[in-house]
Amino acid sequence: MSERTPVIAGNWKMFKTNTEAAAYVAEFLALVVDAGPVEIVLCPPFTCLEAVRRELADGRVRVAAQNMHFEAEGAYTGEVSAPMLKEIGVTDVVLGHSERRQYFCENDADLARKTSTALAAGIRPILCVGESDREREAGGTNDKLKGQLEGGLAGISADQLPEMLIAYEPIWAIGTGKTATPEIAEETIAFIRGALAGQFGPQAARRVRILYGGSVNPGNIGELMKAENIDGALVGGASLDAAGFARIIRFKEA
Numbered sequence: 693m694s695e696r697t698p699v700i701a702g703n704w705k706m707f708k709t710n711t712e713a714a715a716y717v718a719e720f721l722a723l724v725v726d727a728g729p730v731e732i733v734l735c736p737p738f739t740c741l742e743a744v745r746r747e748l749a750d751g752r753v754r755v756a757a758q759n760m761h762f763e764a765e766g767a768y769t770g771e772v773s774a775p776m777l778k779e780i781g782v783t784d785v786v787l788g789h790s791e792r793r794q795y796f797c798e799n800d801a802d803l804a805r806k807t808s809t810a811l812a813a814g815i816r817p818i819l820c821v822g823e824s825d826r827e828r829e830a831g832g833t834n835d836k837l838k839g840q841l842e843g844g845l846a847g848i849s850a851d852q853l854p855e856m857l858i859a860y861e862p863i864w865a866i867g868t869g870k871t872a873t874p875e876i877a878e879e880t881i882a883f884i885r886g887a888l889a890g891q892f893g894p895q896a897a898r899r900v901r902i903l904y905g906g907s908v909n910p911g912n913i914g915e916l917m918k919a920e921n922i923d924g925a926l927v928g929g930a931s932l933d934a935a936g937f938a939r940i941i942r943f944k945e946a
């Protein structure tokens with residue numbers, strides 16, 4: 693780990709009603725209120741965003757949407773825009789999660805527009821990148837990641853890069869219980885940092901925080917966080933339980 697402040701984000705995906713979210717937040721806040729210098733982000737579904745934001749009024753926990761449209765308004769049935777999210781106090785937005793790329797056909801050009809729009813609106817983007825098992829086995833991991841970074845970050849400047857987060861989530865590790873080893877995660881995230889240095893210069897690349905995601909749990913977070921280039925985690929399944937997610941956030945105390 694480095695001087696970059698760690699970030700632990702919990703992506704609830706399409707889980708939890710408002711009632712369930714309220715119960716979670718009440719339990720969770722008490723468990724993390726005195727956690728050390730770790731940035732905490734909760735990513736609930738759209739329907740819970742405002743209530744979760746209100747419950748977390750003290751600002752200790754940031755609140756992220758799981759997706760966003762790149763236009764401010766328009767005839768886009770089913771979509772939600774940056775000004776709508778901003779007004780209810782959303783601070784971050786997950787962009788380009790592999791489930792969105794796979795099931796909703798999101799591409800790098802869309803993501804470039806979304807990333808720029810979020811930054812312009814003062815919402816911090818968390819851009820997800822990652823390769824499939826086929827791509828890794830064929831030796832295509834680095835090319836895939838480089839393409840996603842060049843595509844998804846096409847519209848931003850070197851000054852903006854450190855204002856956002858990158859999440860490296862190998863598709864083969866998401867929801868499979870098959871976490872990348874700390875060595876593989878570190879090696880790949882170091883590659884990402886190097887690619888960003890090529891794209892934006894070494895200073896911006898040194899400052900930007902890059903998270904690992906894919907079957908992170910209370911038992912493996914400690915080893916992952918010892919790696920030099922891993923600045924945090926994007927946690928899916930293991931973030932759904934307040935006590936378990938709090939243990940991940942308090943990884944230094946384990």
Ligand code: PGA
Nearest residue numbers: 866867906907927928929
């Ligand atoms: P997982 O999901 O922790 O359940 O593997 C991670 C993610 O999709 O962000």
